[in-house]
Every structure is written in C-alpha cells, then in structure tokens.
Amino acid sequence: MTLSRPDTLRSAGAKRPEFTPLGLSLVTAIFVFAVHNATFWRIGSDVFAGHMLSFAGFIAAVFCLALAVQSVFSFPYVVKPFLAFVLILGDVTSYYMDQLGVIIDRDMIQNVMVTTVTVLHQIGSHGPTYYLRYPEAFERFKPACRTAEFKECTAAEITNAYDNTIAYTDAMLARTIDLLDQKSNLNTALIYVSDHGESLGEFGLYLHGSPYFMAPACHSTVPMVLWMSEGFKAQFNLDDACLSQQADVALSHDNLFHSLLGMLDISTRERDPALDIFAPCHTSQRVAQK
Numbered sequence: 362m363t364l365s366r367p368d369t370l371r372s373a374g375a376k377r378p379e380f381t382p383l384g385l386s387l388v389t390a391i392f393v394f395a396v397h398n399a400t401f402w403r404i405g406s407d408v409f410a411g412h413m414l415s416f417a418g419f420i421a422a423v424f425c426l427a428l429a430v431q432s433v434f435s436f437p438y439v440v441k442p443f444l445a446f447v448l449i450l451g452d453v454t455s456y457y458m459d460q461l462g463v464i465i466d467r468d469m470i471q472n473v474m475v476t477t478v479t480v481l482h483q484i485g486s487h488g489p490t491y492y493l494r495y496p497e498a499f500e501r502f503k504p505a506c507r508t509a510e511f512k513e514c515t516a517a518e519i520t521n522a523y524d525n526t527i528a529y530t531d532a533m534l535a536r537t538i539d540l541l542d543q544k545s546n547l548n549t550a551l552i553y554v555s556d557h558g559e560s561l562g563e564f565g566l567y568l569h570g571s572p573y574f575m576a577p578a579c580h581s582t583v584p585m586v587l588w589m590s591e592g593f594k595a596q597f598n599l600d601d602a603c604l605s606q607q608a609d610v611a612l613s614h615d616n617l618f619h620s621l622l623g624m625l626d627i628s629t630r631e632r633d634p635a636l637d638i639f640a641p642c643h644t645s646q647r648v649a650q651k
C-alpha cells in the first residue's frame with residue numbers, strides 16, 4: 362500500500378496559482394500602492410501640480426524603495442507573515458490618513474517631495490571684466506570701461522562699469538524674488554550674499570584679493586539680502602519683525618552655514634545656535650530639539 366503525500370494529492374486536483382516569494386512581494390506592493398494610498402497620491406498630485414512627469418518619477422522611486430524593503434524579507438516562511446504585516450499596517454495607516462487626517466499632511470509630503478536648496482552662483486561684480494558681468498542692454502551708467510586693461514580706461518569709466526554690474530545684480534535678484542513669490546504652491550526663501558568687495562581706486566587700489574591683514578574694509582564688508590515668502594515664515598515659525606531688528610547687526614560668512622540649518626529647522630550638532638541668525642526669531646518652540 363502506498364501513502365500519498367499531501368502535495369501529490371493537491372497536484373491531482375485543481376492547481377492553485379504559485380507565486381515565488383519575490384512575485385508575492387511585487388503583487389502586495391502594487392496592491393498597497395493602488396488601494397492604501399489614495400489620500401497620499403491625491404495630496405501628492407496637488408503638490409506636483411503641472412509637473413506630472415516629476416510626480417510619476419516620484420511614484421516610481423517610492424515604489425522601488427518599498428519593493429526593495431519587501432524583497433529583503435522575500436524568502437520562504439518569512440515572506441507571508443511579513444506581507445500580512447505590511448497589508449495590516451497599510452490598512453491602519455490609510456484608515457487614519459483618510460478618516461482622521463493625521464499621519465501625513467500636505468506640508469509633510471511637500472517637505473519630503475520638494476524641499477530643495479538651489480545655489481545660484483553668479484559672477485556678480487567680480488573684476489576686472491566688469492563689462493562682461495551684464496548684458497549690453499543693461500548698461501545704465503555710461504561711458505563704461507569695456508576692457509580688462511584698466512589703464513586704457515578713466516577712473517569714471519571703471520566705476521560706471523562696476524555700477525552697471527550692481528544694477529544688473531539688483532535686477533536679477535528682483536526677478537528671482539518675483540519668480541519665487543509667484544510659486545504660490547511652494548514656500549520659498551532667498552538668501553543672497555557676496556563673497557568679497559572690490560576696490561575702485563581708493564588708496565590707489567583696484568580690484569580685490571589683497572592679503573586679509575591689509576585689505577581695505579570694502580573688500581571684506583559685503584551685502585547680504587534675505588527674503589522669505591509668507592508661507593515660508595509660517596511653515597518655519599519665523600518672525601520677520603525680529604529678523605528685521607537684526608538687520609544692522611554685524612554678521613560674517615561664518616553665520617551662513619549655521620543660519621541655513623536654522624532657517625530650514627534642521628536639527629544637527631553641527632549647527633552652532635550662537636551663529637544661527639534665525640535662532641532668536643522662531644515664534645514657537647522648535648519641534649525637534651536634538
């Protein structure tokens with residue numbers, strides 16, 4: 362007499378679909394993405410409004426990440442309990458997201474998706490080729506020196522060329538702020554700071570780059586501009602009246618690194634609060650103090 366083993370019995374009957382552990386993970390990931398995250402995708406499509414290609418890229422990236430995490434657990438005996446846990450977790454979080462509006466709100470998604478720091482490095486007013494630092498149409502002060510050979514120009518022509526670079530930077534900053542201000546779906550801010558100043562013939566000196574101990578004040582005294590949208594001030598709890606009061610305080614480039622971290626509310630031991638110009642101007646307690 363031969364005893365049939367259970368799997369032999371099953372193979373005689375109707376065939377159940379067989380999934381490899383990885384296949385099972387893939388199906389679960391698709392299910393969780395499609396069914397459990399409707400609110401997440403709705404808010405996401407709102408944040409990415411008009412940039413559907415970026416949104417599709419973001420979805421693909423999150424999907425690959427989810428699949429990568431699941432694939433770690435994709436081996437026999439572990440895969441099923443793990444995927445059951447994923448499905449239950451997905452159910453619970455989507456319930457709270459949909460019913461109670463907690464877990465993830467628009468700001469949180471926007472933070473993750475589009476918080477970005479863009480560095481614009483223009484050559485500004487860096488000499489000696491001042492005339493190359495602005496388009497000809499922006500030549501407001503004339504006649505302007507149009508060569509790097511200063512000895513071929515008068516002092517007034519050199520100063521005119523320099524002043525044109527300042528006027529052009531001014532217009533460029535105004536345009537950039539307008540552009541940021543129009544992004545009503547984003548909370549935006551701009552910090553502008555020069556790296557050094559220039560001499561324009563004072564003490565017989567031109568240009569920049571003299572050793573620090575003998576450099577005139579105009580080489581090391583530079584402007585800084587800060588602009589923040591209303592949304593940015595609200596999101597990061599920044600009091601602009603408090604910041605305006607500090608406008609005349611002497612700052613240095615040393616403040617920049619720590620202030621950028623403070624401005625974006627990034628908690629790290631690298632941030633020295635004494636050098637963070639935003640530290641005294643948060644309207645409420647920082648959320649995460651580390």
Ligand SMILES: [Zn+2]
Binds near residue numbers: 487556557
């Ligand atoms: Zn420079």
